[in-house]
Amino acid sequence: MAQQRISAGSRVFDFFNYFLLALLALITVLPFIHVVGSSFATSAEIARTKFLLFPTEFSLQAYKYIFSTDTIFRALGVSIIVTVGGTLWSMFFSILTAYGLSRRDLVGRRVINFLIVFTLLFNGGMIPTFLVVQQTGLLDSLWALIIPVTINAFNMIILRSFFLNLPQGLEESAKIDGANDFSILFRIVIPISLPAIATISLFYAVTYWNTYMHAILYLADADKWPVQVLLRQIVVLASGMNYDAEAYTDVPPPEVTVKMATIVVATVPVLLVYPFLQKYFAKGALLGSVKG
Amino acid sequence: METTTLTAKEEAKQVKKMKRSETWRRIKRNKMIYLMILPGLIYFLIYKYLPMYGLIISFQDYKPYLGILGSEWVGLEHFNRLFTSSEFWMIFKNTLVLFGLQIFIYFPIPIIISLMLNEVRHSFFKRGVQTLIYIPHFMSWVVIVSISYVMLTLDGGIVNAILESLGLQKINFLLNEDWFRPMYILQVIWREAGWGTIIFLAAITAVDPQLYEAARMDGANRFRQMWHITLPAIRNVIIVLLILKIGDVLELGFEHVYLLLNSSNRNVAEIFDTYVYVAGLQQGQFSYSTAVGFFKGAVGLVMVVFANWLAKRFDEEGIY
Numbered sequence: 270m271a272q273q274r275i276s277a278g279s280r281v282f283d284f285f286n287y288f289l290l291a292l293l294a295l296i297t298v299l300p301f302i303h304v305v306g307s308s309f310a311t312s313a314e315i316a317r318t319k320f321l322l323f324p325t326e327f328s329l330q331a332y333k334y335i336f337s338t339d340t341i342f343r344a345l346g347v348s349i350i351v352t353v354g355g356t357l358w359s360m361f362f363s364i365l366t367a368y369g370l371s372r373r374d375l376v377g378r379r380v381i382n383f384l385i386v387f388t389l390l391f392n393g394g395m396i397p398t399f400l401v402v403q404q405t406g407l408l409d410s411l412w413a414l415i416i417p418v419t420i421n422a423f424n425m426i427i428l429r430s431f432f433l434n435l436p437q438g439l440e441e442s443a444k445i446d447g448a449n450d451f452s453i454l455f456r457i458v459i460p461i462s463l464p465a466i467a468t469i470s471l472f473y474a475v476t477y478w479n480t481y482m483h484a485i486l487y488l489a490d491a492d493k494w495p496v497q498v499l500l501r502q503i504v505v506l507a508s509g510m511n512y513d514a515e516a517y518t519d520v521p522p523p524e525v526t527v528k529m530a531t532i533v534v535a536t537v538p539v540l541l542v543y544p545f546l547q548k549y550f551a552k553g554a555l556l557g558s559v560k561g
Numbered sequence: 562m563e564t565t566t567l568t569a570k571e572e573a574k575q576v577k578k579m580k581r582s583e584t585w586r587r588i589k590r591n592k593m594i595y596l597m598i599l600p601g602l603i604y605f606l607i608y609k610y611l612p613m614y615g616l617i618i619s620f621q622d623y624k625p626y627l628g629i630l631g632s633e634w635v636g637l638e639h640f641n642r643l644f645t646s647s648e649f650w651m652i653f654k655n656t657l658v659l660f661g662l663q664i665f666i667y668f669p670i671p672i673i674i675s676l677m678l679n680e681v682r683h684s685f686f687k688r689g690v691q692t693l694i695y696i697p698h699f700m701s702w703v704v705i706v707s708i709s710y711v712m713l714t715l716d717g718g719i720v721n722a723i724l725e726s727l728g729l730q731k732i733n734f735l736l737n738e739d740w741f742r743p744m745y746i747l748q749v750i751w752r753e754a755g756w757g758t759i760i761f762l763a764a765i766t767a768v769d770p771q772l773y774e775a776a777r778m779d780g781a782n783r784f785r786q787m788w789h790i791t792l793p794a795i796r797n798v799i800i801v802l803l804i805l806k807i808g809d810v811l812e813l814g815f816e817h818v819y820l821l822l823n824s825s826n827r828n829v830a831e832i833f834d835t836y837v838y839v840a841g842l843q844q845g846q847f848s849y850s851t852a853v854g855f856f857k858g859a860v861g862l863v864m865v866v867f868a869n870w871l872a873k874r875f876d877e878e879g880i881y
Contacts, residue, residue: 282783286680293674294693297755300708301696303719307711315717366601369594376588381598385605391862393612394854395815395834396841400618401611419604450593479701482816486842497703501820504707525717532707539699546699547692 308529331526371432413487619852639852671757694755
């Protein structure tokens with residue numbers, strides 16, 4: 270191939286393009302760095318000098334403070350239980366449903382698919398859903414964070430389109446060998462679908478870790494609050510500013526560093542799985558774009 | 562020959578019968594598959610379709626101890642109350658404005674970023690930028706709003722500290738009505754714009770490189786190549802995503818707005834979702850708030866169907 274001549278205009282274009290993208294990336298992560306940096310600062314330094322990124326004096330004061338009470342351990346415990354338990358629960362039912370609906374010879378498949386896709390376009394809304402959750406006895410139980418969101422229709426559709434694209438010959442030959450549908454699913458289909466399953470599991474796990482709305486809707490008992498609700502309480506606590514915090518105006522506000530440290534604690538687990546997320550998620554998001 | 566004496570009618574009957582037994586055979590053969598999808602189906606029926614049935618309480622004066630069957634019917638009373646309420650237009654307008662911001666300000670940004678990323682030739686740089694701009698997508702709204710909160714607050718927030726050191730007035734971003742909308746859309750952009758590029762980037766990789774070659778021969782510069790080749794090539798994807806976005810018209814994110822809402826910015830921040838929550842769960846007006854939610858959901862459904870119809874008229878594929 271002949272070497273391409275790069276025009277001056279093209280070079281100017283490249284310069285601005287790279288510069289703007291680098292700037293964009295920097296702006297995106299600066300707030301996180303600021304929060305992490307502040308969480309390791311002393312309160313005195315924060316009050317004295319406003320720094321953006323790194324404190325001069327390194328301190329674990331804020332972390333010692335938040336881990337000195339049971340509250341954060343309890344909230345983290347709840348979040349971990351809901352995330353691990355919820356992901357397993359959701360994956361189990363999502364895989365079963367997705368695999369079943371991926372079978373082309375299934376009578377009624379179109380109707381069931383439509384019923385599921387329709388829930389993405391219309392739903393009963395917050396109050397009727399709340400009443401159903403109440404009637405099914407889930408209020409104030411951690412199950413309220415899991416059962417009402419057992420299957421995410423999008424995730425199920427992604428899994429289903431993955432199963433649909435598996436070579437059909439595999440199943441047929443297993444069937445000739447006398448395997449039943451369950452053993453085909455568990456012995457053949459799941460083992461060759463691990464990348465897709467990992468992707469969707471991570472989707473679910475992040476959603477469960479980030480759960481906030483369902484907790485404030487369904488859990489009145491503060492002992493059962495997951496870490497996101499606790500974070501919210503600590504950050505706006507006593508500011509008396511927002512709807513959900515107006516009740517707490519008589520409690521003194523926690524130190525800035527404590528707020529920062531709590532944000533970090535609520536965020537770190539997601540950042541820990543982020544490299545895996547990044548590897549699989551782009552693929553998963555693309556699978557999702559396959560028409561339902 | 563016997564068969565020749567069969568009339569067409571009888572023949573059709575025969576075929577129908579055979580088809581039916583074939584269907585029956587297929588159902589029986591797949592009984593384990595039905596068993597597999599049963600729990601999922603039950604889930605959707607209970608937690609998705611039962612609430613739809615529950616919408617009928619919007620036509621009742623629902624009392625929890627009387628239940629859906631025992632509560633008194635009141636017809637359209639709650640809808641009347643909603644439409645004549647002085648707050649209705651405020652909420653309607655707020656919802657519409659946030660929707661407009663999503664469509665006109667947020668929506669083009671991932672497209673622009675993916676066009677820019679597509680022009681990057683060093684793959685390590687491209688991947689580095691992608692890695693960083695995807696991060697906020699995985700943060701909860703609580704984290705996003707909390708970070709904004711600690712940065713924007715009057716007492717000790719970095720942004721106000723910077724404003725002060727520049728000799729400018731401090732701004733009470735969190736309580737000021739004028740700052741709610743910019744804050745809302747900036748947070749949406751911060752959290753979603755990077756992640757939103759994925760689908761466009763994938764569509765761009767499908768563009769035939771020969772097209773660029775030909776355009777260069779004709780003397781098209783980089784901008785012209787973007788405008789005349791890349792952008793038209795991803796038109797379909799853009800339209801599908803726009804439809805999905807319009808379908809989400811009223812899904813502006815209960816969590817996000819609720820977390821930003823306070824009594825000072827309520828005039829611009831209260832949207833249907835937050836109103837439903839406050840009226841329904843905090844004030845116990847189940848029927849009225851269900852009517853509000855029903856109205857919102859119905860408008861959303863009409864919008865998706867309309868957007869899809871529109872796309873089909875423009876000879877695009879549509880989403881269903």
